[in-house]
Amino acid sequence: MNSPALRVTPVGVDVLDCSELRRLVQRPWFLRFAYAPEELAHAETLGAGRLLEFLAGRFAAKEAVLKVLGVGFLQGVAPREICVQHTSHGAPVVHLRGRAAQLAPSSVSVSITHKQNVVAAVAIGLPPEADAVAADGRRAERKESRAVSPPNDNTTKTTRQDHRDERAPETTAFLRVRIGEEEAHYGGGLVDGARILRLFGDLVTEITIRTDGDEGLLSQYTDLRFTAPVKPGDYIEARGRLLRRTRLRRVVELQAHKVLGARPDAGGSAAAVLDAPQLVCTATATTVVPHRRPAAATAPDHVAEET
Incomplete structure (x- = not known):
């Protein structure tokens, strides 16, 4: 029986104390081994206090993604092949390369959270059909929003204003x-x-x-x-x-x-x-x-x- 309800969605979780990486991130060979060039370029723009938090969060996300891929650390996938960037709103986005891209499902979603010196990351692998359904839903949502004209009342005006504020360019x-x-x-x-x-x-x-x-x-x-x-x-x-x-x-x-x-x-x-x-x-x-x-x-x- 190949019911979608019985299919397993791979999930990976990792928790890391920032102090565990404090010495390692001071070594150039470790940075080149663990992080993609885009991650290192962004890290160079951060202050000392934010730098360790950022690198620890990215490393925890890589560990979580490795668990989604079904491989352990140093078992065929280099951490730098898992690049975690962010959108303009700050949401993390995963880009897989090399061996990691070959092992991955259609897409991997990741979330990172920080609490004092502790960072945690959760990764979820989406099967191709789930990824396609989500994409179709997003397209239908955009189409519907274009097709329906909102009523002209104060509530709608406020909603449109709030929407413009959310998308307003940063200062x-x-x-x-x-x-x-x-x-x-x-x-x-x-x-x-x-x-x-x-x-x-x-x-x-x-x-x-x-x-x-x-x-x-x-x-x-x-x-x-x-x-x-x-x-x-x-x-x-x-x-x-x-x-x-x-x-x-x-x-x-x-x-x-x-x-x-x-x-x-x-x-x-x-x-x-x-x-x-x-x-x-x-x-x-x-x-x-x-x-x-x-x-x-x-x-x-x-x-x-x-x-």
């Missing part, structure tokens, strides 16, 4: 500057880290102006990390992205990359475009904005004025 800011000769502060023509932090401060200010109409007050940097030297003649691209907002605080992720560099060894004015942007600094900033009362509470009472 970002960008700067590109050339570091001048006058900004060399240390021996060897090195530029001080405070120069990059001034760029970060401008990015945070722009973001709070866009979100709150106020420059805000920068209160702290966390996970600040300088990863490469900056010298006169370098072109620096700095980016900021709003991560989280509360009633009074805005948390912004910041990165600075070197994209062009001076080459004094090749000539007094020689410079070159880097093959790939080089990360020079990363940080997370928290800024405070003033609490503003709703406009309705402070608006003048026109009826009273006319009376």
Whole structure:
């Protein structure tokens, strides 16, 4: 009897303490063995506090996927062949390569959760027919939403507004500057880290102006990390992205990359475009904005004025 109800859906679960990987992730050979290039590229953009949590979560997800594939660790599938990326909304997505792709069902879904120093991951293998049914359902849902015109009432207007808010583009800011000769502060023509932090401060200010109409007050940097030297003649691209907002605080992720560099060894004015942007600094900033009362509470009472 080949009833769908009797078919087994493979499930894998893994729980990991971050401290178990603390030393291993400091070794380049382990990073190359365990993680895909895309995962390592994203890890380079994270601060020290978030880095270990991210790598541990990805490693737990790989262990869970291996259990779905029915193989143990180091039994024919390299962990780097299981690449766990994320969508624009942060949901993890699994991409399988090499031997892992040959052993996999139609698709594998994974979920990762964090609790203090512990990470857990659950992976589920979907059979081809289940994957096709889900895809058909998504297509039918999109078709139905296009075919049916919503009624014109206040409730529907609110729903449409909420939907637009969910899909609204994230708040970002960008700067590109050339570091001048006058900004060399240390021996060897090195530029001080405070120069990059001034760029970060401008990015945070722009973001709070866009979100709150106020420059805000920068209160702290966390996970600040300088990863490469900056010298006169370098072109620096700095980016900021709003991560989280509360009633009074805005948390912004910041990165600075070197994209062009001076080459004094090749000539007094020689410079070159880097093959790939080089990360020079990363940080997370928290800024405070003033609490503003709703406009309705402070608006003048026109009826009273006319009376």
